[in-house]
Amino acid sequence: MHTSTLIIVLLGLMSLAYYLGRKRSLNLVSGRVRDLHSLPSYYGLHTALWCGIPAILLLVVWISFEGSVVTSLVVDSLPQETQNLPSERLNLVLNDIRNLATGDIVSTTVDENMQQAADHYARLQSISHMAMFVAALSLAILAGFIAHRSISRQQRARNRVEKAVNFFLLSSSTLAIFTTIGIVLSVLFESLRFFQQIPVTDFIFGLEWSPQTAIRADQVGSSGVFGAIPLFAGTFLITLIAMVVAVPIGLLSAIYMAEYAGRHFRSLAKPVLEVLAGIPTVVYGFFAALTVAPFFRDMGASLGLGVSSESALAAGVVMGIMIIPFISSLSDDVINAVPQAMRDGSYGLGATRSETIRQVIIPAALPGIVGGVLLAVSRAIGETMIVVMAAGLSANLTANPLEAVTTVTVQIVTLLVGDQEFDSAKTLAAFALALVLFVITLALNMIALYIVRKYREQYE
Amino acid sequence: MSRVEKGLARRYRQERNFKRLGLGAILLGLLFVSFLFISIFANGYTAFQQTFIKLDVFYDPEMIAPVGETDPDVLSAGNYGGLVKATMRELFPSVTNRRDKKKLYGLISTGAAFQIRERVMQDPSVIGQRESMWVPADDDVDMLIKGHIDLNLPESDRRIKDDQLSWIQGMQEDGRVEKRFNTTFFTAGDSREPELSGIKGAAVGSFFTLLICLAISFPVGVAAAVYLEEVAPKNRWTDLIEVNINNLAAVPSIVFGLLGLAVFINFFGLPRSVPLVGGLVLALMTLPTIIIASRAALKSVPPSIREAALGVGASPMQTITHHVLPLALPGMLTGTIIGMAQALGETAPLLMIGMVAFIVDIPGGAMDPSAVLPVQIYLWADSPERAFVERTSAAIMVLLAFLISMNLLAVWLRKKFERRW
Numbered sequence: 001m002h003t004s005t006l007i008i009v010l011l012g013l014m015s016l017a018y019y020l021g022r023k024r025s026l027n028l029v030s031g032r033v034r035d036l037h038s039l040p041s042y043y044g045l046h047t048a049l050w051c052g053i054p055a056i057l058l059l060v061v062w063i064s065f066e067g068s069v070v071t072s073l074v075v076d077s078l079p080q081e082t083q084n085l086p087s088e089r090l091n092l093v094l095n096d097i098r099n100l101a102t103g104d105i106v107s108t109t110v111d112e113n114m115q116q117a118a119d120h121y122a123r124l125q126s127i128s129h130m131a132m133f134v135a136a137l138s139l140a141i142l143a144g145f146i147a148h149r150s151i152s153r154q155q156r157a158r159n160r161v162e163k164a165v166n167f168f169l170l171s172s173s174t175l176a177i178f179t180t181i182g183i184v185l186s187v188l189f190e191s192l193r194f195f196q197q198i199p200v201t202d203f204i205f206g207l208e209w210s211p212q213t214a215i216r217a218d219q220v221g222s223s224g225v226f227g228a229i230p231l232f233a234g235t236f237l238i239t240l241i242a243m244v245v246a247v248p249i250g251l252l253s254a255i256y257m258a259e260y261a262g263r264h265f266r267s268l269a270k271p272v273l274e275v276l277a278g279i280p281t282v283v284y285g286f287f288a289a290l291t292v293a294p295f296f297r298d299m300g301a302s303l304g305l306g307v308s309s310e311s312a313l314a315a316g317v318v319m320g321i322m323i324i325p326f327i328s329s330l331s332d333d334v335i336n337a338v339p340q341a342m343r344d345g346s347y348g349l350g351a352t353r354s355e356t357i358r359q360v361i362i363p364a365a366l367p368g369i370v371g372g373v374l375l376a377v378s379r380a381i382g383e384t385m386i387v388v389m390a391a392g393l394s395a396n397l398t399a400n401p402l403e404a405v406t407t408v409t410v411q412i413v414t415l416l417v418g419d420q421e422f423d424s425a426k427t428l429a430a431f432a433l434a435l436v437l438f439v440i441t442l443a444l445n446m447i448a449l450y451i452v453r454k455y456r457e458q459y460e
Numbered sequence: 461m462s463r464v465e466k467g468l469a470r471r472y473r474q475e476r477n478f479k480r481l482g483l484g485a486i487l488l489g490l491l492f493v494s495f496l497f498i499s500i501f502a503n504g505y506t507a508f509q510q511t512f513i514k515l516d517v518f519y520d521p522e523m524i525a526p527v528g529e530t531d532p533d534v535l536s537a538g539n540y541g542g543l544v545k546a547t548m549r550e551l552f553p554s555v556t557n558r559r560d561k562k563k564l565y566g567l568i569s570t571g572a573a574f575q576i577r578e579r580v581m582q583d584p585s586v587i588g589q590r591e592s593m594w595v596p597a598d599d600d601v602d603m604l605i606k607g608h609i610d611l612n613l614p615e616s617d618r619r620i621k622d623d624q625l626s627w628i629q630g631m632q633e634d635g636r637v638e639k640r641f642n643t644t645f646f647t648a649g650d651s652r653e654p655e656l657s658g659i660k661g662a663a664v665g666s667f668f669t670l671l672i673c674l675a676i677s678f679p680v681g682v683a684a685a686v687y688l689e690e691v692a693p694k695n696r697w698t699d700l701i702e703v704n705i706n707n708l709a710a711v712p713s714i715v716f717g718l719l720g721l722a723v724f725i726n727f728f729g730l731p732r733s734v735p736l737v738g739g740l741v742l743a744l745m746t747l748p749t750i751i752i753a754s755r756a757a758l759k760s761v762p763p764s765i766r767e768a769a770l771g772v773g774a775s776p777m778q779t780i781t782h783h784v785l786p787l788a789l790p791g792m793l794t795g796t797i798i799g800m801a802q803a804l805g806e807t808a809p810l811l812m813i814g815m816v817a818f819i820v821d822i823p824g825g826a827m828d829p830s831a832v833l834p835v836q837i838y839l840w841a842d843s844p845e846r847a848f849v850e851r852t853s854a855a856i857m858v859l860l861a862f863l864i865s866m867n868l869l870a871v872w873l874r875k876k877f878e879r880r881w
Contacts, residue, residue: 067729162777169691172683173698176705176751179744183715186722249485256482273489276496278867280805282834283500283856286841290849291499321492328489350464352471354478375710382712384808385834389841409714409808416721417811434718438711445710449703 003063006133007056010140014052017144021047024151038158046157049164051144055136062132070124077120079113097121187438190431197425198226203432205229209395209406211415211426226429228436230395234312234405238387239380241316241401242323247373249320250327257328258335259357277325285389288318293390300402310392310404319386323376330375334368334455335361367455374448378441384409408433500860504853510642510655511602512594513568513631515547517576519587524580527588535581540573544595552627563624569596571644571656594638599654599847601628605639608846619846645854649820650831650839654847657840659855661822665735665815665830666804672739672826673746673803678796680743681750682785685792688751689758690780709748716745717812725813732814733829741809746799753795757788790877797870801863807834833859 022044029035036043071094075083082093093114100118151157195203206227253273257266293314300307307313338361346356362369392404393414415430521527523546524538548564549555555564572595579593580586600619603609605628615622631637648658684705692698720741724730730737761784769779810816815835823830831839833855840852 064728158775162775165777165781166691169683169687172680173687173692173701175680176684176701176708176747179708179719179747180704182723183711183719186719187715190722249488252482252485253489256479256486260479260482261486269486269490272493273486275864276489276493278801278805278863279496280807280834280859280863282805282807282837282841283496283860286837286852286856287496287499289841290503321496324489324492352475354475355471357478378710379712382714384712384714384811385838388808389838409712412714412718413808413811416718417816431718431722434715438715441710441712442707445707449706 003059006059006136009137010052010055013137013140013144014048017051017148018044018048021045021148021151024148025157028151028153035153037154037156042157042161043151043155045161046155047144047147047151049161050147051140053164054143055140058139059132059136062128062135066125066128066132070121070128073124074117074121078117082113101125183438187431187435190428191435194425194428194432197428202226203228207397209411211411211429224425226425226432228408228433230397231406231408231411231433232436233397233399234391234395235381235407235409237312237399237401237405238316238319238391238407239377241313242319242380243373243377245317245320246323246327246376250324250376251331251369253324254328254331254335255357255361258332259353259361273325273328276321277329279322281322281383281385282389284318284322285385285387288314288386288390292318296402305402307402308392308404310390311402312391312405313401315387315390316401318390319380319383322383322386323380326379327372327376330372331365331369334365334372334452337368337456338364365455367451367458371448371452371455374444374451378444378448381444382409382437382441384413388413408437412437500853500856504850504857506606506608507645507850507854508642509606509639510644511597511605512638512640513597513601514592514594514636514638515544515551515568515572516590516592517543517547518550518590519543519576519580520546521588524587525584528584529587530584532581535584536577538577538580540577540580541570543576544568544572552630560623563621564627567598567601567624567627569598569655570653571596594640596644596655597637599845602655603846604628605637606850608850645851649822650818650836651820652818654843654845654851657848657851659833659836659858661819662831662833662836662855663858665738665819665823666832668735668823668826668830669738669742669810669832670800670804672736673742674796674800676740676743677746677750677799681747681796681799682754682792684747685751685754685758686780686785689755690784691776705748705751709752712808713745713806714808714812716741717809719744720809720813731827731829733817733819733831734827735823735830735832736826737813738810738815738832739826741813742803742806745806745809746803749799749802750792750796753798754788754792757791757795758784760791761787787879790873794870794874797866797873801866801870804866805834805859805863807838810835811838833862 018041022040025036025040025043026033033040074094074097075090078093082090085093097114097117098121100114101122203226206225207229208225208227209230210225257270261269293309293311296311296314296317297307297309342360342364343356346360351359387407387410391410392406393410394404395406395411396403398405412430412433415426415433520543523543524540525534529535545561545565548568549561552564555561575595576593597605600609601624604620604625609618609620611618611625620628628637644656645658647660648656649661651657688698688701720737724737724740725732765783765787766779769783770776774782810832815831816839817829817831818839819829819831821828837852837855837859840848840855
């Protein structure tokens with residue numbers, strides 16, 4: 001029987017419990033609702049919650065421990081020499097047993113022992129499933145029954161149900177905290193393991209990045225050097241190009257939208273620009289690699305410049321296009337937040353519109369604009385798909401936008417996609433890079449949010 | 461006064477220039493949008509058609525099975541590849557050289573053999589008979605027919621050689637070559653052969669992933685927003701949660717992928733490249749968006765509603781569930797749809813949890829390995845075959861169509877249910 005069937009059965013039981021609980025509460029007072037402490041539906045809900053929640057909790061615990069318990073039982077049943085194998089080999093054997101039990105393809109020839117183990121595995125699993133099914137259902141019925149019996153006139157059903165709902169609300173809101181803790185811990189632990197192999201100073205100040213570790217000592221070109229400066233430089237270069245494209249265009253269009261544009265033009269142009277914000281980054285990446293990069297390469301060739309087909313310029317420009325709506329909508333908000341009185345004062349002194357904008361509105365809105373730009377920078381640094389598809393893979397330490405550079409995010413992707421073993425410095429390096437990425441973007445966000453909040457308080 | 465007038469012309473000119481600059485910036489932005497769409501569309505629209513070739517297949521009993529055979533095991537073991545080759549040899553009897561024959565066979569997709577097998581399995585009585593059948597052409601032929609192959613190049617640089625060209629022309633004169641609507645693109649999973657590949661596998665994978673994502677992020681996001689906005693006391697702890705949510709909204713998506721890799725795959729031991737893990741990671745990623753939008757929706761419900769409900773004796777929780785939540789729901793749904801659109805287009809975190817595997821089968825559930833649409837786009841964009849370029853663009857068009865309709869739905873919802881008090 002499938003777990004999803006079980007859940008559906010449980011839901012059915014819960015609605016039955018709701019119905020019975022409600023009915024019993026009404027019967028107790030023979031239909032006179034005012035004699036009850038709570039409304040009848042709360043008695044129903046109370047019974048339904050008792051019926052469902054313990055069973056579901058049991059289910060969760062059972063499923064999370066089922067795998068390891070069954071596996072250890074199967075391992076105990078294996079012959080002694082197989083049990084003494086090193087853990088990776090043992091895992092391979094177990095994998096084969098599991099595949100054999102589910103009827104998939106097996107990597108080795110099937111012998112007597114293995115067939116036995118697979119049968120044993122399948123048997124244990126079906127026993128465990130049956131036991132889970134029986135246990136969960138009987139718990140649901142038992143708890144629901146007890147809750148049903150406990151219904152009385154004075155029972156504070158509403159308060160209990162509300163307490164449960166409150167608990168759910170509280171735990172939902174803490175999930176955000178747990179996510180952050182999860183990110184920090186998962187990135188930090190692997191990074192610490194990385195820094196045990198490679199000193200922190202080598203990582204942060206090293207000028208050469210070549211993560212391939214040699215398998216044989218005499219291999220060429222796989223030195224395993226983890227100096228991240230070229231990656232930081234590449235990220236910085238591409239971010240800079242993106243900002244050079246996005247800040248003027250985004251800011252000027254925000255100014256035009258907020259100060260000059262008529263209602264019709266605004267209602268037409270704003271959504272179209274916002275379309276740019278909704279396009280997935282993988283589309284931008286494809287656009288950069290297929291259209292923009294060859295365009296720059298051909299243009300460079302006709303000017304006699306050697307432009308790499310994975311130039312930082314192409315990735316940066318397309319990333320800039322992606323960020324335009326981000327900057328323009330953030331700046332639009334802050335420009336609109338500047339009080340009308342300041343504009344009126346400036347016009348009253350005889351300033352033209354552009355003078356008002358340049359000398360009054362922009363200075364007044366500057367903190368908000370800076371905050372928006374900082375948020376945009378943090379987005380550009382963390383952007384992945386555009387650079388994965390359009391920027392290079394080899395770490396070049398250069399400031400020339402026509403050459404190929406690589407970025408932190410590109411390296412994380414190339415290090416982690418594909419075959420990996422979790423102990424090599426190569427894989428762990430990705431987590432160290434992610435730590436750097438996380439810390440930098442977090443700092444940028446904190447500063448930006450702080451500036452924006454300060455600015456908002458100023459005019460409220 | 462005269463000093464003012466002297467500078468006036470210059471100031472007006474500056475004013476005009478500034479205004480033009482602003483307009484220019486907007487037009488540049490619009491130009492980028494249209495350029496992007498035109499470039500994708502121009503590359504992609506041809507993928508909705510596919511070249512087919514008509515073959516006169518003789519269902520040779522010697523190659524398949526004796527006439528009257530109905531056992532599916534025997535039927536499926538027939539030499540259908542050989543049958544296609546024999547049909548091609550029959551069509552061009554003049555080709556005898558081994559190397560030329562190989563080139564000849566290359567005109568037809570490897571999918572032709574499967575198509576013929578399907579036909580025989582369906583109706584074993586065709587064995588021993590002759591029948592014409594439209595089979596997909598190889599992707600290189602398809603590209604040639606669609607005009608993507610430059611015939612001015614020297615023969616050695618071309619994927620289609622000169623004698624292949626003459627054979628194709630011969631078939632075209634016989635009316636054996638035709639472009640038809642490409643149904644494979646919408647009904648097949650991924651494939652190494654462009655003409656046999658489709659987006660259904662990825663689309664179904666995206667569907668399961670979004671379903672998991674929605675099932676988790678919507679209730680949790682709404683609950684968190686209700687707690688922070690309606691229930692929680694204002695103290696350090698709630699401030700911390702709030703700052704935390706704002707920061708999570710700006711954490712690079714790839715970091716969420718690493719979280720998923722470390723927690724769900726390495727710690728909990730969930731399998732790689734399944735929609736369940738993808739949905740979990742995307743749920744964590746879209747949660748801040750949904751919480752922020754839901755809080756804004758709750759904020760816009762006027763306090764008078766709450767006071768009225770409390771005044772007639774509703775408990776705080778009844779006030780929320782009976783009065784505030786229904787009024788805030790449209791705003792919350794709008795935020796959720798926008799969050800889902802974001803999740804649908806997200807690629808980077810899914811690369812981290814192994815959703816880049818090459819998967820042919822169409823997933824049947826949230827625990828089957830699968831790809832998702834944006835990852836499929838990424839994979840095809842990396843493939844060297846020319847035919848995958850148009851398929852990538854076509855897949856992008858499908859993805860954008862989904863995203864735009866989701867966004868339109870959000871806009872419609874906001875327009876229809878938005879209330880101002």
